[in-house]
Amino acid sequence: MIEAHTGAQVRAAETPFLERGDGPALMRRAAHGLALACSRRLRERRGKVAGARVVVLAGTGNNGGDGLWAGAELARRGAAVLAVATGDRLHPEGEAALRAAGGRVLSLGGPEGAGAAGRVLAADLVVDAVLGTGARGGLRGAAAALVQEVLDGLPDGAGPEVVACDVPSGVGADTGAVHGPVLPAGTTVSFGSAKAGLLLPPGEALCGRAVTVPLGLEPALPAPALRRLEPEDVAALWPRPGAGSHKYSRGVVGVVAGSATYPGAALMCTRAAVDAGAGMVRHLGDPETRRLVCLTSPEVVASEDHPTEVHVQAWVVGPGAVGDPAQESRIDAVLTGAVPAVVDAGALGAAARAAADGALGPGKVLTPHAGELAQVLAWLAALGVLEEAPEREGVEAEPARWAAAAAAATGAVVVLKGATTVVAAPGGLLLTQADGSPWLATAGSGDTLAGVMGAVLAACAEHPDAFAAAGSWARGENRFAVAAALAVAVHGQASRLGGLGPVPPTVLAQRVRDVLRARA
Ligand SMILES: NC(=O)C1=CN([C@@H]2O[C@H](COP(=O)(O)OP(=O)(O)OC[C@H]3O[C@@H](n4cnc5c(N)ncnc54)[C@H](OP(=O)(O)O)[C@@H]3O)[C@@H](O)[C@H]2O)[C@@H](O)CC1
Ligand SMILES: Nc1ncnc2c1ncn2[C@@H]1O[C@H](COP(=O)(O)OP(=O)(O)O)[C@@H](O)[C@H]1O
Numbered sequence: 001m002i003e004a005h006t007g008a009q010v011r012a013a014e015t016p017f018l019e020r021g022d023g024p025a026l027m028r029r030a031a032h033g034l035a036l037a038c039s040r041r042l043r044e045r046r047g048k049v050a051g052a053r054v055v056v057l058a059g060t061g062n063n064g065g066d067g068l069w070a071g072a073e074l075a076r077r078g079a080a081v082l083a084v085a086t087g088d089r090l091h092p093e094g095e096a097a098l099r100a101a102g103g104r105v106l107s108l109g110g111p112e113g114a115g116a117a118g119r120v121l122a123a124d125l126v127v128d129a130v131l132g133t134g135a136r137g138g139l140r141g142a143a144a145a146l147v148q149e150v151l152d153g154l155p156d157g158a159g160p161e162v163v164a165c166d167v168p169s170g171v172g173a174d175t176g177a178v179h180g181p182v183l184p185a186g187t188t189v190s191f192g193s194a195k196a197g198l199l200l201p202p203g204e205a206l207c208g209r210a211v212t213v214p215l216g217l218e219p220a221l222p223a224p225a226l227r228r229l230e231p232e233d234v235a236a237l238w239p240r241p242g243a244g245s246h247k248y249s250r251g252v253v254g255v256v257a258g259s260a261t262y263p264g265a266a267l268m269c270t271r272a273a274v275d276a277g278a279g280m281v282r283h284l285g286d287p288e289t290r291r292l293v294c295l296t297s298p299e300v301v302a303s304e305d306h307p308t309e310v311h312v313q314a315w316v317v318g319p320g321a322v323g324d325p326a327q328e329s330r331i332d333a334v335l336t337g338a339v340p341a342v343v344d345a346g347a348l349g350a351a352a353r354a355a356a357d358g359a360l361g362p363g364k365v366l367t368p369h370a371g372e373l374a375q376v377l378a379w380l381a382a383l384g385v386l387e388e389a390p391e392r393e394g395v396e397a398e399p400a401r402w403a404a405a406a407a408a409a410t411g412a413v414v415v416l417k418g419a420t421t422v423v424a425a426p427g428g429l430l431l432t433q434a435d436g437s438p439w440l441a442t443a444g445s446g447d448t449l450a451g452v453m454g455a456v457l458a459a460c461a462e463h464p465d466a467f468a469a470a471g472s473w474a475r476g477e478n479r480f481a482v483a484a485a486l487a488v489a490v491h492g493q494a495s496r497l498g499g500l501g502p503v504p505p506t507v508l509a510q511r512v513r514d515v516l517r518a519r520a
């Protein structure tokens with residue numbers, strides 16, 4: 001599991017070390033880790049460090065100090081290191097160390113400043129050490145202009161290797177928000193803990209591969225601000241049947257999906273729930289959709305019942321269920337009931353209304369994409385539950401903020417789908433997953449995800465400690481968020497199985513099965 005913290009959390013953990021006078025030692029440790037990562041990149045690129053052209057973009061604070069000390073280490077190993085001072089001052093000890101090691105310093109505001117972009121573009125490696133956790137907003141003034149000039153001059157698919165110090169300058173260390181121009185990093189080396197912004201969209205796309213350098217303060221860190229499940233977590237946590245299991249104890253998934261207009265959504269959703277290993281899958285819907293469901297997935301028990309007439313451990317409601325009053329009535333019953341449910345697509349509006357009335361039942365997991373979340377937020381604002389609601393672009397700029405706002409306002413887990421999917425629980429728990437291939441962006445892959453999620457939700461519905469192996473944070477109500485993140489992870493991993501290429505959702509469901517078999 002990757003655990004990420006905010007800048008403030010890491011600073012608080014550092015405080016006792018700084019009070020003991022260990023600040024310089026911490027910085028040297030951080031800089032050494034940064035220099036090692038740079039050396040690795042240089043060896044991959046050109047075989048050796050000696051003779052490499054390295055530019056350190058150094059800001060005025062400690063982030064710049066890290067970069068300068070790392071530059072000194074690279075200079076001692078034979079690299080030609082130039083520091084570009086982006087502000088009116090440099091970390092004094094870092095600057096002295098760099099100069100003592102033979103490195104040179106150029107001031108962006110000085111006479112040589114105009115040539116800085118050319119030096120950056122001609123470098124083998126650039127260390128981005130302008131802004132770290134102390135930044136307020138993005139790059140300003142000459143530093144912003146320099147980065148913009150470099151971005152404009154970067155040849156397609158080429159250019160220097162960029163290693164970001166702690167966080168790419170201009171990416172919010174806590175939020176992942178992108179403020180102004182940012183030099184996209186191939187590697188981001190963060191200190192003490194990965195910063196939450198590295199695992200949040202849209203900034204995550206600018207961070208490259210993430211490396212964390214331990215500083216020795218890890219035991220002093222509080223609970224992380226954000227978590228991400230890795231393949232080994234999926235292997236450890238995915239619910240498995242035991243010798244004494246039967247279909248009901250494993251979890252029955254009820255699916256309220258499809259309509260005469262959109263029967264396909266029901267087929268993909270039920271198929272995915274079967275392939276994800278549900279103990280049993282039930283489908284409720286119109287006669288023609290039911291007939292098609294039974295033809296595609298004979299494992300499914302289809303009926304025209306109302307949700308109050310059948311016993312399931314978890315529901316999936318919404319995919320393709322539009323324009324059908326019988327489906328809408330079923331959805332309302334599920335939303336106000338006590339059984340956990342994945343609430344997707346056509347059911348999101350009803351969920352917002354139920355939440356505004358205080359009638360949304362417990363254990364609900366809403367799965368909007370950014371456009372749908374903007375709509376849900378607008379409904380919540382219109383119903384007086386939220387003060388403000390952004391447009392879709394606003395949601396995309398700060399996805400974690402808005403997913404968390406929707407979770408707090410509805411009391412439901414909110415799964416904001418995208419290249420990086422954000423899972424926010426009403427109690428504040430935050431997870432993000434970025435396992436999927438861009439080929440997932442195809443109609444129907446959300447229906448498949450809903451089915452997979454229904455299977456995990458059904459398995460954990462009656463077991464508050466289902467994911468306790470992950471830690472006490474995963475217990476109780478938080479298990480619904482963990483179930484959601486597990487489903488997102490497996491769905492994403494399935495899209496990459498066997499290489500990158502088109503993954504029609506019907507094939508995706510089969511691959512979910514293959515991922516689970518491989519992780520068994
Ligand atoms: N404590 C330690 O020993 C350790 C700390 N560590 C490292 O410290 C980093 C945090 O350092 P930090 O707190 O000095 O802040 P930092 O990110 O360098 O930026 C603040 C500077 O930038 C300026 N500035 C702010 N906003 C700006 C803007 N938009 N545009 C332009 N300038 C702006 C601001 O100046 P001001 O505007 O106030 O004049 C200030 O001088 C952290 O990320 C990690 O790398 C590690 O070495 C581990 C040990
Ligand atoms: N660029 C992308 N990279 C990776 N995954 C993506 C990307 N775009 C979308 N996805 C994933 O594809 C799925 C699309 O779901 P959704 O938008 O509900 O589609 P639909 O309703 O058509 O089935 C989600 O799981 C989402 O996370």
Ligand SMILES: [K+]
Binds near residue numbers: 128167
């Ligand atoms: K930086």
